[in-house]
Amino acid sequence: MIAVEKALEQYGAPVYVRHEIVHNKYVVQTLEKKGAVFVERTEEVPPGNIVMFSAHGVAPAVHEEARRGRLATIDATCPLVTKVHKEAVRFAKEDYDILLIGHEGHEEVIGTSGEAPDHIQLVDGPEDVAKVEVRDPAKVVWLSQTTLSVDETMETVDALKEKFPQLVSPPSDDICYATQNRQLAVKQMGAEADLVIVVGSRNSSNSKRLVEVAKLAGARAAYLVDFADEIDEAWLEGVATVGVTSGASVPEILVEQVLEWLAQRGFEDVEIVKAAEESITFSLPKELRRDLREEAAALVAERGGSGPVPASVE
Numbered sequence: 001m002i003a004v005e006k007a008l009e010q011y012g013a014p015v016y017v018r019h020e021i022v023h024n025k026y027v028v029q030t031l032e033k034k035g036a037v038f039v040e041r042t043e044e045v046p047p048g049n050i051v052m053f054s055a056h057g058v059a060p061a062v063h064e065e066a067r068r069g070r071l072a073t074i075d076a077t078c079p080l081v082t083k084v085h086k087e088a089v090r091f092a093k094e095d096y097d098i099l100l101i102g103h104e105g106h107e108e109v110i111g112t113s114g115e116a117p118d119h120i121q122l123v124d125g126p127e128d129v130a131k132v133e134v135r136d137p138a139k140v141v142w143l144s145q146t147t148l149s150v151d152e153t154m155e156t157v158d159a160l161k162e163k164f165p166q167l168v169s170p171p172s173d174d175i176c177y178a179t180q181n182r183q184l185a186v187k188q189m190g191a192e193a194d195l196v197i198v199v200g201s202r203n204s205s206n207s208k209r210l211v212e213v214a215k216l217a218g219a220r221a222a223y224l225v226d227f228a229d230e231i232d233e234a235w236l237e238g239v240a241t242v243g244v245t246s247g248a249s250v251p252e253i254l255v256e257q258v259l260e261w262l263a264q265r266g267f268e269d270v271e272i273v274k275a276a277e278e279s280i281t282f283s284l285p286k287e288l289r290r291d292l293r294e295e296a297a298a299l300v301a302e303r304g305g306s307g308p309v310p311a312s313v314e
Contacts, residue, residue, distance in 0.1 A: 001027055001249070003076045003285050004052060008035050011293050016045040018062070019054040019107055021076065022249035023204035025226045042066050048300040050074065050292050052285075055249070056107035057081040059114020072296035074287040080146050080176050081108055085115050087170050091141050092116030096168070097134040099123050101156050102145030106205060109145055125152070129159040141168040146176040147206035147248070149213055150183055177280060178248040179206045183213050184275035186245050190217025193243035195235055198224045199254050200247030207247030219243065227254065228261040242267055 001022060007015045013035025020028050020038055028038060042062055045051045047070040053062065057077040066073045077085075091098050098120045102109040113120045123132060123142075134140050142160055144153050153175060161167050173180075190196055196214035200207025207224055214222035220239075225231055236242075242262055246255050259270060 001031070003074065003288065004031050004036050005034065006284060006288055007050065007052060007074055007292075010288065011050060013037075014049065015074075016049055016051045016071075017054060018042055018045075018051055018058065019056065020203075021052070021054045023201050023207075024247065024249050024251075025201045026251060026254055027249065042069055042071070045069065045071055047071065048296045050296060052076050054107065055081070057085060057111035059111050061114055062111075067299075070296070070299040070302075072287075072292040072299065074285050074292065076285050077111075078146070078176070079282050080174070081111070083172075084112055084143055084146065084170075084174050087143055087174075088112055088115040088120060091143075092119040094139075095119075096139045096141045097121070097136070099132060099134075099140060099142045099160060099167075100144070101142060101153055102148065103205060106145060108147065108205075112143070112145075123156060123160065126156050126159040129156065129163055132160070132163065134164065137164050138166050140164045140166065141170065143170055144174045145205070146174055147179050147204075147209070148175060149209040150175050150180055151213070151216075152209070176206070176248060177276075178278065179209070181276040181278060182206070182210055182245055182248065185273045186210050186213045186243070187217045188275060189243035189245070189273045190214040190219040190222070192218075193241045194220050194239040195241075196222040196243040196245070197231065197235075197258060198222065198245055198247070199226070199250050199258055200224055201226055204247045204249070207250070210245055210247065214243065214245075225258070228257040231258070231261060233265070236265060236267075243273075 004021050014037045016037045016039055018039055042065040049071055051066055051071045052074040055076055055078040088098055100120050101123050104122055104124050142157055196219040198207055198210045211222045211224050244258055
């Protein structure tokens with residue numbers, strides 16, 4: 001999110017972003033007002049412009065599309081996703097069959113699968129395990145989408161291990177620390193709260209998982225809302241305790257607005273549930289240290305003209 005703002009400050013509008021930078025309606029709307037243009041396909045970006053790749057990551061083929069389209073690029077892939085991409089490349093080079101645990105169609109899964117399409121097959125939950133076939137049961141490894149529920153992932157891993165006892169685990173946990181910490185906190189509050197409100201967008205995988213985790217932890221009801229005004233007052237009937245949490249990329253102001261809405265309706269006493277201390281920080285994309293407008297112009301000049309480039313041009 002900061003990378004998009006910095007790019008707009010440094011280069012001015014427009015800065016194109018391939019797919020939503022994060023899955024949050026408020027963030028996308030705020031950045032659009034500042035001059036970001038969100039597109040679903042690289043081909044939608046006119047030659048000579050800057051395109052940023054979202055936190056979910058993209059396949060190598062997308063980088064090639066940008067090169068052919070004469071675009072300067074900023075890679076804002078989350079470093080935790082990049083780690084999974086590198087693991088996929090390494091295990092593919094070692095000729096492993098890679099079982100990618102994740103949700104079909106999710107941008108992160110598409111990007112990771114594109115790193116080694118001949119070696120990766122998707123496993124979308126325990127129910128998918130029965131149809132998984134591998135070349136050599138002694139050379140199988142699992143990786144996962146970073147925004148899944150920890151419990152959901154391990155349930156799938158356990159089922160895979162029953163079928164493939166020699167299944168190799170990745171060198172470190174792939175689930176995003178921010179996702180894990182929120183799920184731990186929701187498990188604590190879900191056991192005590194009558195109602196849990198998750199602030200997040202409906203296309204946010206980790207936000208939807210929090211609703212599921214809250215219900216499994218014992219909450220009588222749990223709902224996902226983008227904004228405080230989406231809360232239905234009927235949800236509060238018979239409720240003594242409300243739990244509030246948010247998806248990993250939700251701005252704090254939206255959580256504060258929900259707390260304020262609840263306070264106006266008698267829920268004024270707030271107790272913080274803290275499952276872990278977060279001290280991890282990431283540096284901005286290295287591309288923001290270059291003159292990308294000049295780079296984009298040079299790419300157009302190098303290929304001649306500024307018209308669209310046929311997909312077949314190499």
